[in-house]
Amino acid sequence: MLKEGVKMRGPCDILPKSFDDEDKKYFGLSSDNYYAQFNFEDKEEIPLQGFKIHISATIHNYEEVINHCFEFCKNQKINFKYIAKRKEIEKNLNGFVCSWAIGKVITIYPTTHRFKNILLSLHNNDFFKRQQGVTIFSDRRYKDSELIFYRFGRLIGPGKEIVNPVTKKIEYYDYDSPTYKIPSWIEEPFPNNIDDLRQATKFYKEYIPIAAVNHKGSGATFIAKQAKEEREIILKNAHPNFFCENISIINLLKREKENLISLSDLDFIPKYVDDFFENKDYFLCEEKMEGIVASELRSLERFDFLNSKKRQDTLRFYRLLILDLLRKVDLLHKRKFFIGDISDNNLIINLKSGRVSFIDLAQSKYINKREPDDKVFFRTMGYYDKRIDDLSLLDQDKAQLVYLLISLFSRANMFLKLDNSGKTTIKFFKKYSNFYKIPQAFVTLIFKLYRNPTQSLKPLINELENADLSIEYHFEEKYDIQKIERNLKQTIFINQLKLKRAKESYSKKGNDSKDLFISTLEYGSYEITEKLKKKIYDEWRINKIKMEGAVKQYSDLKSDDVIATLFCMIVYIKPELVDIQEYLKSVFNKFLVVSGKGYYLKLTEGSSQVSPYLSNGSAGLLLCLLEIRQGYNTELYDNLILKLVKTLKSSEIPQRGSVVNGLAGIVIAISKYKMIFRDTAVDSRIRELVDIIPYYLYKKDKLLYLIDDTFGDVSVKFKDGNKGIVKIISDLKKNNFFNQEENQCRF
DSSP states (O other): OBOTTOBSOSOOOOOOTTOOGGGGGGEEEOTTSOEEEEOOSOGGGSOSEEEEEEEOOOTTTHHHHHHHHHHHHHHHTOEEEEEOOHHHHHHHHTTOSOTTTTTOSEEEEOOGGGHHHHHHHHHHOHHHHHOOOOOOTTSEEOTTOSSEEEEEEEOBSSOOEEEOTTTOOEEEETTSSSSOOOOTTOOOSOOOOGGGGOOOSSBTTTEEEEEEEEEETTEEEEEEEETTTTEEEEEEEEOTTOEETTEEHHHHHHHHHHHHHHTTTOTTSOOEEEEEEETTEEEEEEEOOSSEEGGGGGGOTTOOSSOTTTHHHHHHHHHHHHHHHHHHHHHHHHTTEEOOOOOTTSEEEOTTTOOEEEOOOTTOEETTOOOTTOSOOOOOTTSOOTTGGGSOHHHHHHHHHHHHHHHTTOSGGGGGGTOTTSHHHHHHHHHHHHHTTOBHHHHHHHHHHHHOTTSOSHHHHHHHHTOOTTSBOOOOOEEEHHHHHHHHHHHHHHHHHHTTOSSOOOOOTTOOHHHHHHHHHHHOOOOOOHHHHHHHHHHHHHHHHHHHTOOGGGTTOBHHHHHHHHHHIIIIIOOOHHHHHHHHHHHHHHHEEEETTEEEEESBTTOSOEEOSTTTSHHHHHHHHHHHHHHHTOOTTHHHHHHHHHHHHSSOOOSOOSTTTSHHHHHHHHHHHHHHHTOGGGHHHHHHHHHHGGGGEEEETTEEEEEOTTSSSEEOSTTTSHHHHHHHHHHHHHTTOSOTTOOEEEO
16 A cells, blocks of 8 residues: 655665656655655545556566556556565565565556546556566456456555445455455446456366465465375466576476476376366376475474483484485486475475475476576575585585485574575584484484585495494583673674664554563563553453454464463553453463473464464463462462473473574573572573573674574564573573573583
């Protein structure tokens, strides 16, 4: 929607070809610099809600589309905006954005009386007639156009409410549906388009989707039922006009078909079933391999390196798994077959046999075949380092194999997003392996392959076959925790100077309970406005409605909403204890999961993922229950408090170092428990966590930072950066946690 107060500031790396000095007065950028905007028409004439027009494109023609749209809108005096950065446009047109945003390179804001005429003029324009564009799935296509779409929604202001002009009631919220939607008082302006005439031939007839495996803008993967055979298969589809560099996504999926057929004699490659086109989409059907994707292996309760009852089965299974993986890569390489994209989502593990299957072979090829699209263009982030392009194709597979093997144990490979040398990943994996008593044979194999990915896999296979798995990997390193604290503080101060302010203050403007939750942890409780209190109470009320499931629209409740609102209600609103009990019953019913490993919260009601962290998991629930104990002087939840503490004391290394989703938040919760219950038995766990802090840090421009929750950047913020780590170290020092003579953490 159009933004008020657009200013000429920030980066924009693409402007219309004919842009001149006269156009500057119409130009501006959105507050987040995401859109470039031209206001050629008086914005007072644009209605609050109505139809907007979206112009799509492809990665090959978007510049020309922007140029022609600029000329069209300038001549017609129409307001429009477009994505201001090439990188973001290409990310959008490659399908790596949320489904409702895909293809929306340009947005035109027509007045109500001009809407139909503008669409007609665009459709009759010779340039737009000739152009291709990706489909905008949240919109309706205009007639038979490849790139002109429209939808009804908010045009001005920050709100999302679609209000019936007669009843003055909210009918629905903009963007609450990923598909085209018009309100009840509006008739469809163009009831017939080419999409209405399309009919399915095989999709939903011969092959019936029963579950989504993954979905992005360029296509999707489903588990489907093959009607004739009455069996489950994998069904993949590719949409037209999406590209991976210069190769269309459709051609990549066709390449996968060729690979499946050529490797049909191998039982660890899916068998080809069928392929067909339907309404310009390409579909590939293939065998469904039995097992789990490798990314799910770490979360299974069956495997535990530290549990004496489970260790032997875990070691046996991991040896079988790694050997089978190496042997099959070696076999494919003997056929001169390049796998290309090796990651834990492209590997299926059979939990009964420990054997693996390779899936998603669109990037794979025989290296002795010289084709125009000889180059591989896509690899999964976190499975390759900066050396990859200097290696031969088969050695590239082996270099990626290093990080796939690491990912079978931990998420240390994700640090490659920030440090593509691999050094941070290797350093963390050393600590992880020592902590979890991983057999030396596994670690040595990984490090040998890391140091020399050009070597043959056969000797590594032989060594692992005969290795003694009772020998554990050992790693020791010393860090001065007080020096680390000083360096983190220095980085914070230098970043504040860069922002031209020596002291940052917390802004209460526009807060919600999530912001207030984090702010309270950073600064302690403080006076808040009545307006903010009302907002928190409204969030509390809506969360209760969501958890009761009374309104479909509210079914997407997340545990981080629940935790933040509960905490803020306890600290700032102080409702009756009976109201808190009622709220917590719903939380326990919808989110609490009890497993062999402890007590956790699900990320959403329907999610299989659970969290031990402060924002959305065990630590956050613990903190809330401790606040209840203190604020209401009750021992009502003491039993659950002890169980949550036991969960957080368990020997798990957090994935991240942050307050909201990592180590620092767990330390905050456990330290609060220790203070209230005076239980020094948790000291060993606190020390264990503090000792791991250095492994989440990264030096950038000679300054020390915490790696943020995305793994792809650094931060000094409290919630996911230096300030959070500094606070927990500082608080521990104030409480005399560290002995005066002890300045070093031993590993």
